[in-house]
Amino acid sequence: MSLVAKLAPHLPYVRRYARALTGDQVSGDNYVRASLEALAVGDLELSESATPRVALYQAFHAIWETTGAQLEEGGADTANPAQRLLRIPPRSRQAFLLTALEGFTASETAAILDTDVTEVDALIAQAQADIDAELATDVLIIEDEAVISADIEALVLELGHKVVAVSTTRTEAVEAVAQKRPGLVLADIQLADGSSGIDAVKDILSIHDVPVIFITAFPERLLTGERPEPTFLITKPFQPDNVKAAIGQALFFHPARHALPA
Structure with missing residues (x-):
């Protein structure tokens, strides 16, 4: 199966996730585009042990981890309620969105974030506490x-x-x-x-x-x-x-x- 055929059904969802993660559709799409380009030229490879959807999010996070901190320095408007999630530290934000918004299990989220379920649970708990205090x-x-x-x-x-x-x-x-x-x-x-x-x-x-x-x-x-x-x-x-x-x-x-x- 071609790369496009494998990933096409999951692209709308990873775009949604990228938008929520960055607080902006344009920035989110830039991450998705960079991930797809890296896969197309062979700089990244889809995991053979994961489902195509999990593998796509893993590729996205490989790009995010190398550039995300730099892009966040530009500063989204965190006074905007639609972007209040950006006040949560990136790692907790990722775990929360992957489970709450995207519906991944804790084990799938751990695979995407290259960690273990224990850390995922801790990250989600911290994000939940931050959100509760905010809302x-x-x-x-x-x-x-x-x-x-x-x-x-x-x-x-x-x-x-x-x-x-x-x-x-x-x-x-x-x-x-x-x-x-x-x-x-x-x-x-x-x-x-x-x-x-x-x-x-x-x-x-x-x-x-x-x-x-x-x-x-x-x-x-x-x-x-x-x-x-x-x-x-x-x-x-x-x-x-x-x-x-x-x-x-x-x-x-x-x-x-x-x-x-x-």
Whole structure:
């Protein structure tokens, strides 16, 4: 199979990654172009032991490691919320984006970054902490089970956010948003009075564009094949680290938040 045939399906994704990593599409495309040119002339070779997608990202990082520090000296506008990830050290930024944005496993990320899974986990944890500190916001919890809502509230507070309300019904959730617009919603599906957290979220989104994370024992009610399906869905019983990671990702990648003043 030719080089073009191997890599073509993965080029849109590595361009997306390069844009997120550099904070700029032009700079990101320059890295991708340099990687492809190096592969074409034989200065770099695709790893035979990796999948084509992993091998392409490995080639990209070979170029990034030799030139990235120099290009970053030019300084992106880190006051721009869309480029706030550039405040995170490059190595942590890479690990976070490879897993959170590109969907690589920890072992694949380790292969791309030429390290081990232990370091990848540490880099992601550091990036997550930096993002959480940067994106502190007001949170609405929609949950009718007191023990579970208390656990979620403790996680939210641990990350430096503020819980503005805990609602147990659809009506309470909509009323809470009318009183104080949150920057994040964490919602169950089945609520105290038989009402639906899905309907509550629809009501909220009709008046306020906000990232939503569903935490539910009934994920099949959301994963129906109909669109739109939720980007962030956590199944009960949940792992605290999964909830923390989803909160950071939801806040960081939500487009509406990027439009807010820094």
